[in-house]
Amino acid sequence: ILNVEQSPQSLHVQEGDSTNFTCSFPSSNFYALHWYRWETAKSPEALFVMTLNGDEKKKGRISATLNTKEGYSYLYIKGSQPEDSATYLCASLGQAGTALIFGKGTTLSVSS
């Protein structure tokens, strides 16, 4: 079973703080790395799909980087807002590149 690890498990920051989370995954047989945001009472929504070593993607105040050789990805949130409060999931493609295997997630709480 492919093992995807996320840290920290949870995080509490003040509005305006910048923060980052880590996702580690096996670097062998790498296909793609996904990031999702899951807000309470909603469905998980995709943030990024990343495939290339050195890839950097950005969506508003959120960005992500990918290192496939060492098997990690960072998610950055600049100037956190209360609406950023959610669980952030990363997932790597397992099962010969056919299905996503998720980490346990990082739960972010932003206080105003």
Added chain:
Amino acid sequence: DVKVTQSSRYLVKRTGEKVFLECVQDMDHENMFWYRQDPGLGLRLIYFSYDVKMKEKGDIPEGYSVSREKKERFSLILESASTNQTSMYLCASSLGQLVNTEAFFGQGTRLTVV
């Protein structure tokens, strides 16, 4: 917008019952997935399907089966529900390979087995 709809938000079933969780997507996606989410364990893959009548076991298929008779519908079946199957169940779908595209999720079904 892609819509993935799960038939129930909340279900309460008795131990030993046969339970059907239904998932429908409206965007002609080839791939569909069932996950369960438990506190401290994250999302775990139960089964997935990449075509009609095709199915593949995920990481935790024991106690479950699936059915995909039509492209838009993927059903998860608990043959004989047990209390350790109390969980949040999430369905997802994707168009093509997940190397190039994202998965779209339903709103989840919180199942309680008593």
